[in-house]
Amino acid sequence: MKSNILYLFAVIVFTLHRGQSQGTFNCHCAEVEKECFTFPTPCSSGCQSGWDGPFCQLHNVAYNRSASQSGVYVDTSDCVPDTQDVQSFCGAHGAQLAVDGSDDTNYWHGSCSVTDTSNQSAWWRLDLGATYNISSLQIYQANHVPLPPRYIEVFVNGQECYNVTGSDISSTIIHVTCHQTLLGSTLTLRTSSIDTVPSLTLCEVKIFQCSDFWFGNKCQYKCHCKDELEVCDKLSGACTSQCAEAWTGTGCQTHNMALNKTAHQEGTWSDASNCSTTSTTYCGPRPASLAVDGSTDQDFRHGSCSHTALGRTITSWDLSLGSLHQIYRMKIYFPQKDIYSTVGLKVTVDGAVCYVSNTSLPTIADITCRQPLRGVFVSINLPPFPTSPGVTGGPIDRVLVLCEVLIYECDEFWFGANCSQLCRCQNTSEVCDKMTGECPRTGCSAGWMGTDCQTECLAGLYGVKCDQSCPGCPGNGSCNRNNGSCSTLCPAHYTGANCDRCHDDWYGPSCQLPCGECRNDGPCNTTTGLCPDGCDPGWQGALCQQECPDGRYGMDCSKVCGHCVDPTPCDKLTGFCLDECAHGWSGDLCDKCDDFWFGANCSQLCRCQNTSEVCDKMTGECPRTGCSAGWMGTDCQTVCPNSTFGLNCSSNCGMCADNVTCDHVTGTCPDTCAAGFAGKDCSECLTGLYGVNCDQTCPGCAGNGSCNRNNGSCSTPCPAHYTGANCDRCHDDWYGSSCQLPCGECRNDSPCNTTTGLCPDGCDPGWQGALCQQECPDDRYGVDCSKVCGHCVDPTPCDKLTGFCLGECAHGWSGDLCDNKQPTTRTYQEPTPLSSTTVTYTHTTATTKTPATSSTSTISRHSTTAKRHDQTSQGYRPHGHTQHKTDQPPTQGPTSDGHSRHSRTDKSDHYSADQLSEGAVAAIVVSCVLALCIVLHSFIFIRYSRRRPCGWLKGRRKHTYGRDRIESPEDFDFTSGTELPKYGPFPDTKQKAGTAGITNPNYIPDSVSPDV
Template sequence: MAKTSSSHYALKFHRTSTWTMFLVYVILLVSLPDSSQEDCHCQNGCTDFPGSPCPGTTCQPDWFGSYCQKRNIARGKSTSQSSELQGYGGPFPSDKAVDGSTDQTLQHGSCTHTGDTTSTGAWWRVDINTTLEIRRMRIYLRRQNTDRNMGLQVNVSDQLCYTLSADNRQQTVLNIDCGEALNGSSVKISVNGPYLTLCEVQIFQCSNGWFGDDCDKQCQCQNTTEVCDKETGNCRGGCAAGKHGPGCQQECNDGWFGSYCNKQCQCLTASEACNKETGHCSSGCAAGKQGPGCRQDCGQHHYGVNCSSTCGQCSGTSDCEKDDGTCTQGCQQGYSPPLCKMCAVHFYGPPCQGCGHCKDDSPCSVLNGTCLTGCKPGYEPPLCITACIPGRYGENCLHTCGHCQINGSCNAQTGRCERNCQPGYMGPLCIQECADYTYGINCSSVCSCLNQSEVCDKITGDCRTGHQSTTTAAAGASAAHQGQGYDDIRLIVVSCLLAISCVYAVITTATIYRIRRSMKILKAEQMQQYSTLQVRGESSVYDVIAERSVYANESIQRHGDQDPNKN
């Protein structure tokens, strides 16, 4: 029972401790300062800091400027002076000039005062304890006896910063600018006379990350941990992205971005002004570009908008143009420029490979390589790549080889048998049977049957009636060949005689025609001459013509009465 109770309390204690640790963690988390507000010194809140000046320009103690980033670094520092006035409501120690009060009435006890009447040069000094760049100060002088301030000088360490002119000797609040930042660890104020009264001395310096006369400009350094020059804003490591110019205060021009604004955007929409810090393009990168600011070329074998396209089959190891994908060194075999993605003429795919042996060298289908016009002789459809199988030939392998001697195969294009025909066949294609009375390979053998009129087997030469003896067969063959030779000679002679007879008949007919025509013309001429004569016997010419006429008629009559067949 005791053991059970102990376990119960232990568990309860464990739970209580866990909740306690959780509450402590939450409290610590809530109590952590907001990093975005830790550099704000506005008195009335930092809601819009650092986007806008402090409301009412009211700053926390020792902070000044519209953004409350100008700090008085002299406040509370170690001071000294040449002497101290005694009496007159004193004391007037040197630290009264850095107590934070700007009351300029000596009797109110907030001013210093030297009192060595034997001294010809009174002075006051504040030590900063570290070497800084000092340029701007504000000095509150006593309202009375301003003539004592004639020749007042301000030095940063041993460097002259300011001299009060005679024209300004009546001023009691001096806003001092050294003209340039002076490196020093102390500030000394002196006059030529024995009396120097200072009611407050403020030495200003911008907080880290701010610069300018009023410390109202933020540093814009590329290295966010760098403290820019508190006078010029210059960043040794370069300006932040999107900034350039003096103090890195100018935004990049449209179309440019990055540190020093030296990077040009490459947006898809040419008129777009990219993000001046990152170079991001809302419309996307221009063709061929990628990465921050769209300044990187597409990777190898990629191109186009967002580098989303793949290069084609460029020649060798060359890459394509990053904007449009053009293969600058040409395509691999079989591909068509400029992108080298489509197959060239007489190729198909992908991958692009050569067409087969299409008829008339016509292109094949770019999709599957089919020869649309058919194949050249010797190749099988549809691709026309495979040669005809043995025993086939011609276009699309449609024809069967003849009776070739070697395995029945022929030339796949022409169908011609590579060697001899099988016995019983002849001709280049070996499809013509042997002529009667011949047989064997190329029909080169003559039958030798006992019955000479018998047609033997054209393959083997076998005869049903049996074969003649070798001598008889040879004689028969010789006689047959000799008789066949005589018949050929007689045929040639008869043909020649017939040709000669035809030529003779044509010549004879033409001659007779010309003779008859000439006679008709002659007779006509004679009759014309005869008609001009008056009477017979008046002229000897009449008798001659008449006799010639009679003779001609008789001659023609005799020729017409002859029978040509009798000759």
């Protein structure tokens, strides 16, 4: 156990060191511990079970898979003790013996499967357990098959692979190559039905698949992918990660030994001085190493091509391979647009001439040496100027430009022009000559001869150098070319110690006549051929060699076949149909009515509505779902009567042309519909027609729409902007020849003239013009725009309907129409003899009469948004809605905080203290009381609403039936437009007189001008 763990550890370390995961983990040599470290050396110890090939790289996917066959031959009765020719195995030769891993072809050793000979045709089937691409296989037959079959048909998943006939059938090992690669999981071998000996004797069946990291039709090539863990394509060797370094070809099987080796040339040309960014992607010197950098890019501008210096009398490029190699093939890539001549180009290997060009070479030149040359140095030269015939130009034109040089070499243990032949050296670790296959050190392996060790030993010879004679084998049979063991016993059809009597199943003076089909596979008389117990079922005649005629089977051909597909006969032994039962029949013998068929000879098809229902096999009745569409009757075989169709024949046909009846299943007419009718079943009227016979014309409907086929009423809506029963007049608010012009703003929303567009009662207030489509100018409003707007804040216009300013009144003006001049207000402060509380009197000088106000309501200006003309897809114009906008607080009456402001109107500016009357004194007392109330109120107001100056109320001006409604009173100063701090201080403004001496820095009374 310990040694196994150490071995596994060593394998992993060795693999990581070599980077050859393709080989080490897929080594299947018999002696793993001795041979897997030297991979890819061929396995001299043989392969593990289920593996084959010189490197054990062939995986036999048939090994130990599940197999079956047409009967098992049991030869217990043939075992005779104490005789030399008796088999060492007696018993059943089951199907599994053909995939047990032993390819021993000696029948007597008991490793061959044999089918029972009682069947008409023999078959053997293998389940691979997985799906494979199968292109070839090997069939090992017993070396003394009494009568080999004339045909062996090979199938993969029922697809024909190959038909083995002729000389192939008599070979001990049959190599089968499919007509094409087939994908499948089952393999079937069977004899032909016309064969007289329906039996298969199979010692082994092998189906090879390449091990991972090997490819080719014989798995002879090793993968060389850039990604060492990638499993290349097992047929082509293609790698998705591209080829590994120094490997090339579609399957990466050709080794480029020149890659990244040391190169030198006569001078190096550089274009750094005249490089243009528009013409090249590389600028600089072009050294010799660029020709072995692995890039075959032939665009000189990309900088992957070497270039010798100009004006040199000697033009050469040299490569050192570093070690001795055998060189025969190479490829040279020149620039795509090379303007320099390659006439006279010479390739040498260690000074020996490999190749000389007499003409100019193509841009990709395949070079083959005159003969294989061994060497280290490869040189490519151009002849000195101007000695070569046909060379033109001057010395400056004599340069050598090489984009890539590839020198090919076969992989280890392979040789030949295409590296496709395997070395066969006696010492499996010896690498043969990669061109000739010769093994100069150890010679050819046993059983092979010739310079390339590819020729098998002649008949009667075996061993190393094929110089040993085979021992005397029965029937002058040949021996094994490797070890001299006899591969044959008695001649064909003979048996016995002296091979002097006919084998079972053969008779006649030379044992060349086959016995017939004797009962229970008994032997026939070896002289006459007669069967002592009669014939097997399916056979007849004196020698039991005549099959039953078609249509009959069984013992003495006394039984009649069932209903097989004509003209396919039944099996002459069992009566089973070889193909399929005739239509409507089923069962092993095709003598039973199939599902969905009934009646005499099962010739009538069930016609149930549910196709899965099986009708009564005698009457055809469908008791569960009834007849299918188009059929009626107890047996559902009667077609619907004329003019009806469908389930239960309950639908009536439409009007088909020429009174032809419709399809009894679908109701469709076989040709066309009758005049005036349309639709799939001709039950609809043509567009524009209606009535019972579709012979009445529809009235003019909008957009040429169709009418109701029964009563002729239009079934389509009117076009946009039209109305009326016949869609013949313009909808309200539209006019013109096509009703596409919108009406203007007519008085009281009345419709305009549908022809001229004129408004019969004139325009709505705020509109003017002949068609009432022009709004009043910004400074006018009302009917015919006859009124002038008041003093609105410039440039804000007034409402075109009411005259109300959309913004505010200009400074010094008030009223709904901003046409009232505000009075001038002044303030003064009296001394307060009784307390420090300051009482402020307000005097107002009226310049314009102010409308009286109520103490329970506020004066408001109403702003009505004029009607705008908005056309929609339906042609309707929604009119504007009246909006109300509150104005500043009243100058008299209750304030928002519940206290009153008092104002006096007088022509004088101030009162003096000594002019106070008794009423004034009373007013002072009342003022003091009020001041105290205001102080308390202000405390509460500042406590809960201190973040808002009273000016905010003016800025918002939102009133609800006399009560100010404050919105969001915490975050913004609506006077200045800037965001206030959460808890003050507030922005600094001018100090204005407050109420009852309480000062608010942002409060400006409505009655005080900002300029005061």
